[in-house]
Amino acid sequence: MEIKIEKTGERQVTLILIGRLDTSVSTAAEREVRPLYDYFEQEIVIDCTQLEYISSSGLRILMHIAQQGWINHCEIFIHGLQPNVYDVFKTTGFVHLFKFKD
Known part of the structure; x- marks a missing residue:
């Protein structure tokens, strides 16, 4: 599993998930x-293309991100889910x- 966090805009952050989140x-x-x-x-984009x-356990982590994002007035998006995910x-x-988000 590889995880990257990138600031992708003035008001956007992208979390990139690579591999298996288990x-x-x-x-x-x-x-x-x-x-x-x-x-x-x-705006927090969770990039799941990879x-x-x-x-x-992985879903729990995403739920924690969403809960904290809601507390911090962030907008959370999922991008690029593979069919099995x-x-x-x-x-x-x-x-x-x-x-x-596309």
């Missing part, structure tokens, strides 16, 4: 995404918790 990497991944919690009134798999979002109801 239980084996969830503790490290949680630490790596914490800098997102310091952004206020930003995310191959997500488990319930989209199926997980759909099955768990996460498609209703996030906005999606």
Whole structure:
């Protein structure tokens, strides 16, 4: 699992997820995404174009990002879900918790 956070605009931050976001990497991944919690009134795009798999542990991390983003008045978007990852979002109801961006 590789995680990158890039400032992609004056009011936009992108979180790039690469590989598999599962239980084996969830503790490290949680630490790596914490800098997102310091952004206020930003657009946060979670780029999943290179995310191959997500488990319930990975979904929990995304929910924490969303919760902190809502507290910080950020707008959270998901971008580029692969079909198998989209199926997980759909099955768990996460498609209703996030906005999606092309």
